Amino acid sequence: MARTAKQALEELSRPGPHEVLHGDLGLVGLPGLVLTPRSGLGLPAVAFGHGWMQPAQRYRELMRHLASWGIVVAAPATQRGPLASHRLFAADLSTALDVCAGVRLGEGAISVDPERLGLAGHSFGGGCAVLAAAEDERVRAVVTLAPSESLPSAADAARRCRMPALHLAAGRDRLAPPVAHAEPIARAWAGPVSLRTVDKATHLGFTEGRHVSDLLLDGAPERGSRRLARALMTAFFLRTLADRRGYDALLTENVRGCSIDLSRGALTGAFAR
Template sequence: MVTVAEKVKNLIARLGRPGPYDVNVGDLGVAGLAGRVYVPVSGTGGAARIGRRGRASVPGLVFGHDWKTGVDAYDGTLRHLASWGIAVAAPDTERGLLPDHRGFAADLESALQILTGVKLGTGNVVVDPARLYLSGHGMGAGAAVLAATGRVAADPAEKVAKAGKAAKAGPETPTLAGVISVYPSDTTPSCYQAARQVEAAGLVLGAGKAGAVPAGNARRLAANWRGPVVYRTIDRGAPAGLPEPLLRKALVGGSGPQFAVQSLIRALMVGFIAGDGAVDTTDAKACRVLRDAGTSVPATTTQTRRELIESLPEFGDITSALQQAVLKR
């Protein structure tokens, strides 16, 4: 009999391999924003939901890059997501020494609007506005949280965009199904403060190894999250481990090749989206366990929100006060 641990291990291995879709890469600049767009096209996947006009409706994700890192550095990761039936837009802005984090967050929001406002591929692919996700690495992870504060939580399991919470919010209120934050960095304004306003579900991944360049605090980000959140430490992950150029890893992040770590992160990203019902793969039901903070995933360490709060000094007084209140009852 296959144990739960073996099932999760096998699931991560499957999700870490390319999905069933072919991928077309386009220029986001055509829509007025520097960057790239990755579109799932022909394939045997089930992410696409065919509408009345014969157009395939797919989930959409916007990805933000790290400081001094362009979209090129994430080509493999973005192609991987698209191969699982997820349309991906990646702005290539704010690459300077002193980036504007608020401006980058605005670019991520613009990319979301572009995804839902145009027909992709040869015109037969559209993005479902009820299945939108923000994500990023480092600086981009923090900016994604800033951008998420402007949207209310959506229910991507609904078959139409105006159903569920999206309908309650009103037709003009933009919605968001989730946020994926990989090794988040500090931002101005603070992404930690912003996380307290994010209603959408979150997946926050922290690095198990220290980098050569000071990074942010993924635990603090997850502890401050307003909506449901899953936090995992990638045990062998380094802050600069997600970008693909090896030279940059060595010079900036003090990290060598991390192919296995990259595969793990990609699998967790796909699993987070598929487990929410946004991708109708045969593994969708199995992926639900990856959205449970209590599920053990190989090569990661999970902490509950309570454990995160207790580990951070700024919550110390609050925890102590609650304990005293319980003792006095």
């Protein structure tokens, strides 16, 4: 059943129907977290990249939410120092997808369809997700949250990305202002793309909890920003990776506090594999 944008936002901002399991990527050789539905075969999977100096635990709420809607989420906990490598972290995101697609999870009750893989990331991790997507032909969809430019350039890499993408900029971001970071990435994107601004979000608005890096970076965790982000991400990945069409209105219409700044390509048509 098709929902209005308001109905979709309300529904997808709440947990989904699946019970969630928490796991440790370190058991297969890559430090980090993995959250999955309790069971399911041929599920979609997303590798999520943390922000600069951020622990993966600051995104547990978002990961748990996606898992409750039937999406496996893996978050590498590597490259967390002040001199972190974008290139190496992009490789770790691809490795996390290898783990999801190649290892039976949840005591064998969970499997991932290798044709339903996506990438996402916040800040530093957003730029790295773009780098990884440009090199990994398996990736079917990308979401970034307050993405920051990278070395090598995420904007340059975006020119090689033909999968659909949703970029969520933070309207009050003073660390990675949208005009210098999210917007160039979105404008360079080769495939269908949507750039939206969460009006009241700061750079750290998409995180949760407290961390020592809060003293160095701009902003603070914000419940409203996280609510919008998790609903939009869920709608986007359900459409691109699971071909669920009931929430399309949320992806194509403005909602309060989150306007569409750029939309190129027939997104709802392009999502079908």
